[in-house]
Amino acid sequence: MLPPRILLVDDHALFRNGLRMVLTAGIADLEVAEAASLEEALRTSMQEPALVLLDIQLHGLNGLEGIALVRRKWPQALVVILSSEVSPHKVRLAMERGASAFVSKAEPADRILAVIGQLRQGLTVAADGMQAGEGGADSQPLLTPRQSEVLDLMCQGLSNKLIGRRLNLSENTVRGHVQAVLAALQVSSRSEAGFAARQRGLVA
The missing domain is CATH 1.10.10.10 (Winged helix-like DNA-binding domain superfamily/Winged helix DNA-binding domain)
Structure with a gap:
């Protein structure tokens, strides 16, 4: 299982603080680092984050543009894209560029914790946007x-x-x-x- 070391990249401080509290409450012995931009994230002092939670709508370089940079700096890190707007097109772009999951910010905290738990166990995660884009509530979940x-x-x-x-x-x-x-x-x-x-x- 991956070590509990997560880098949280989002330009909204309130969201970062709230998500940090959720993560530390839900994952034992977790180390969390925060960054307000991709540029700041790439300068973090955290050693080899196991997972990077990356907002898609960052100022400057956005999350989609940043996936490749994150993967280049930390090849072993898994990238989870967070977005307040979910569309099949954005999900496909994120997954094609190397993201391991795409999660809507509208999802409850338990959903984000579940996604992280699955990734830490090496499991495949169903993409929120692909479900939403293929018929909303009536669409079929992506199961292996x-x-x-x-x-x-x-x-x-x-x-x-x-x-x-x-x-x-x-x-x-x-x-x-x-x-x-x-x-x-x-x-x-x-x-x-x-x-x-x-x-x-x-x-x-």
Whole structure:
């Protein structure tokens, strides 16, 4: 798992402060550095951030332009784009340029924490904008084939332990997939996931 070291880049101090409190409350032993611009971020004293939260609408060089610069300076760092405006076009551009995730600032704090948790476990994250751009609330979440298998077994009432046995996965790995499924479906419990999956036709 990635070390808990995050660089937060946003030109709104109130948003930075609020997100910092959310992150430090939700992630144990987290080290957070802040920057108000991309230029300031690239001069940070933080050693090798594991993850960079990058506002898309920065003054000067914006987040989309900055992805390549961040990846060049810290090749191992994962980049999460934050945006108050989400569109399929922006999401595609961000992902094509090397972002690992794209999250709307309108999402609840738990969503950002869930995305970070998934990335730290090496899981694929569903992009908010791609869901929104493909039909809004009725669009299908972006699940990996393995996550779809886990969802199907969840809906059959299997525990993480039994899912692990069925798919030959460790219980911790299954737990990570379950969290990814909950985040993709934008629900907070297994029962809600089952209801949402059946409502959307994701399971029989």
